[in-house]
Amino acid sequence: MEKYSNQTALLFILMLTSYLHLVVADSPPPYVPSDNILINCGSSGYSTGAQGRNWTGDVSSQFTPSGQFNRSEISIASAQGSVDKVPYLTARIFHSPFTYTIPVVSQGPKFIRLHFHPSSYQASDLDLSKAFLSVTVGPYLLLRNFSASLTAADLSSPSFIKEFCVNAVEDQRLNITFSPFPNTFNSDAFGFVNGIEVVSMPPNLYTRGPDFPLPLLGQSTPISVDNNSTALEMLYRLNVGGKHLSPMEDTGMFRAWDDDTPYIVGDAGQTPNLFDPYKDQLPRQRTQLHCS
Numbered sequence: 001m002e003k004y005s006n007q008t009a010l011l012f013i014l015m016l017t018s019y020l021h022l023v024v025a026d027s028p029p030p031y032v033p034s035d036n037i038l039i040n041c042g043s044s045g046y047s048t049g050a051q052g053r054n055w056t057g058d059v060s061s062q063f064t065p066s067g068q069f070n071r072s073e074i075s076i077a078s079a080q081g082s083v084d085k086v087p088y089l090t091a092r093i094f095h096s097p098f099t100y101t102i103p104v105v106s107q108g109p110k111f112i113r114l115h116f117h118p119s120s121y122q123a124s125d126l127d128l129s130k131a132f133l134s135v136t137v138g139p140y141l142l143l144r145n146f147s148a149s150l151t152a153a154d155l156s157s158p159s160f161i162k163e164f165c166v167n168a169v170e171d172q173r174l175n176i177t178f179s180p181f182p183n184t185f186n187s188d189a190f191g192f193v194n195g196i197e198v199v200s201m202p203p204n205l206y207t208r209g210p211d212f213p214l215p216l217l218g219q220s221t222p223i224s225v226d227n228n229s230t231a232l233e234m235l236y237r238l239n240v241g242g243k244h245l246s247p248m249e250d251t252g253m254f255r256a257w258d259d260d261t262p263y264i265v266g267d268a269g270q271t272p273n274l275f276d277p278y279k280d281q282l283p284r285q286r287t288q289l290h291c292s
Contacts, residue, residue: 031252033200034105039063041193042074042090049086051248055195058092063100072098075121083159087195088117093126095190097179102196107168108203109227111253112137112176115195116148117159126190132181133191137166137174140231145181148192159194161256165206165232174198201253206232238263 040047043057058064059074072094083089092098104110114135118128129149135142142164152160168174176196180189207214207230213222239245239257247254 031202033253035110035198035200036254037102037104037196037198038087039100039102039196040087040090041092041195042076043087047086050084051246053248053254055086058100063102065099065101077117078120078122081119081158083117087115088159091117091121091192091194093121093190093192094178095180095188097177099175099177100196102174102176102198104168104172104174104198104200106200107172109165109167109201109205110174111197111199111201111255112142112164112166112174113195113197113199114143114162114164114193115159115197116152116162116192117194118149118152118192119158128192131191132189134179134181136177136179137164137231138168139229140164140166142166142231142233163234165201165234167227167231169228197254199254236263 038049038053038055039061040055040057042059043055044059045057047055047057049055056063072092075091075093077083077089077091118131121128129147131149132145132147134144134146143162148160152158166174178191178193180191182189207225207227210224210226213224216223237255237257238260240260242257242259244259245257247256250257
């Protein structure tokens with residue numbers, strides 16, 4: 001009896017090993033973006049960020065036409081504090097519309113991530129809390145009358161990222177224009193930005209065009225999304241039942257995922273975190289539409 005028991009146990013182990021091998025072998029490899037561009041605004045040369053990603057300075061770079069530099073200035077943060085040195089230690093400050101022209105390898109959907117660190121900067125007497133700006137990417141208006149300082153205060157964070165999804169369709173170039181937004185409280189309008197990311201994503205990741213409408217929360221009628229006239233803004237990205245995931249822990253698109261615990265109201269019926277070693281896809285996120 002013991003002999004058969006041992007044989008059964010050995011057979012089970014062999015079958016389990018074979019199953020695990022098949023699961024690992026069938027898991028798709030991480031996505032490799034055709035475009036992975038990181039611009040460290042206000043700096044020159046190349047630098048490596050805290051997570052090992054390589055950034056390119058915008059000074060005398062291919063992304064910024066030389067004729068624009070007389071309309072902007074670069075500066076270094078007076079105090080680094082708790083933020084990463086790259087890209088938040090330097091900033092480009094502009095007093096009139098300033099455009100980054102970014103060549104991309106392929107057409108299709110792209111992540112646009114704008115990094116902001118509203119702080120005091122050396123060699124500048126400007127109060128960045130008074131900076132308001134608008135941002136356009138081609139036909140898309142992404143931000144209007146936007147204050148990085150008010151946003152950071154609302155988030156209780158010294159730095160933050162605004163993330164969008166846009167579709168690159170013409171000339172395989174993205175023109176990202178930052179325009180100071182004048183208002184009655186600040187006649188000397190200016191704006192700033194610390195870093196810019198452009199990262200490709202798989203086609204049809206979030207939308208598949210007007211022929212495939214999306215359900216709209218709280219509405220009975222779905223909404224059609226034209227990829228060529230609509231941009232998406234990321235509002236929340238939660239790793240449901242799991243921990244916070246850094247961009248380097250994502251599936252190749254460098255997305256950050258938040259722990260869902262702060263968003264749970266009450267604990268009645270709450271299931272503790274469960275670990276699934278074979279789950280390859282990360283949970284979905286909430287987005288906001290921007291129509292051009």
